Amino acid sequence: MVETLSIAVIGAPGVGKTSIIRQFIYNDFSEAYTPTRTRYVFRPSVILNGNMYELKILDVPPISSFPASASQEWLDLRCRGVRNANAYILVYDICCVESFEYVKMIKQQIMENRYAHIIPPLLFLKIKPLMCNLLPSLLVSYIKLPGYLETSHKAF
Numbered sequence: 001m002v003e004t005l006s007i008a009v010i011g012a013p014g015v016g017k018t019s020i021i022r023q024f025i026y027n028d029f030s031e032a033y034t035p036t037r038t039r040y041v042f043r044p045s046v047i048l049n050g051n052m053y054e055l056k057i058l059d060v061p062p063i064s065s066f067p068a069s070a071s072q073e074w075l076d077l078r079c080r081g082v083r084n085a086n087a088y089i090l091v092y093d094i095c096c097v098e099s100f101e102y103v104k105m106i107k108q109q110i111m112e113n114r115y116a117h118i119i120p121p122l123l124f125l126k127i128k129p130l131m132c133n134l135l136p137s138l139l140v141s142y143i144k145l146p147g148y149l150e151t152s153h154k155a156f
């Protein structure tokens with residue numbers, strides 16, 4: 001039987017979540033910005049080490065916090081499936097401190113609220129907007145953490 005793995009992609013609005021997913025699945029990048037207002041599920045299949053997996057990638061629209069209970073998750077359509085994801089991709093924009101503070105908060109809430117406190121893999125990604133020369137020092141420590149990846153969808 002093919003195993004299904006769900007991955008929730010979370011981050012502040014406009015940091016590039018949908019772009020990351022679309023590039024991964026369709027190898028496609030668009031300059032146009034269409035804000036994600038409802039939760040969208042992408043279902044690609046991948047082969048890893050000879051095994052096939054079905055991925056359920058949740059493109060999560062802006063949420064004020066990680067759902068603290070199953071009922072909260074159920075009542076808020078944007079959060080469906082977020083609590084039980086197998087992994088989280090937390091995306092921020094390196095030029096936007098607020099977007100980094102947001103993923104830090106979400107990471108903390110994931111660790112506090114996951115069922116049985118099982119910590120799933122966490123992955124941090126960022127995008128690099130054009131003209132950005134700033135690297136706020138608080139971001140530097142995160143770059144050294146395992147699981148941190150740097151990405152960009154364009155050649156600069």
Ligand SMILES: Nc1nc2c(ncn2[C@@H]2O[C@H](COP(=O)(O)OP(=O)(O)O)[C@@H](O)[C@H]2O)c(=O)[nH]1
Nearest residue numbers: 014015016017018019030031032033127152153
């Ligand atoms: N320069 C640059 N722009 C990006 C990058 N990734 C996404 N964008 C742009 O940022 C905007 C928001 O991207 P989107 O994926 O819709 O963000 P989301 O709201 O987090 O899903 C769009 O106009 C994208 O074209 C990147 O790596 N570099």
Ligand SMILES: [Mg+2]
Nearest residue numbers: 017018035036
């Ligand atoms: Mg989006």
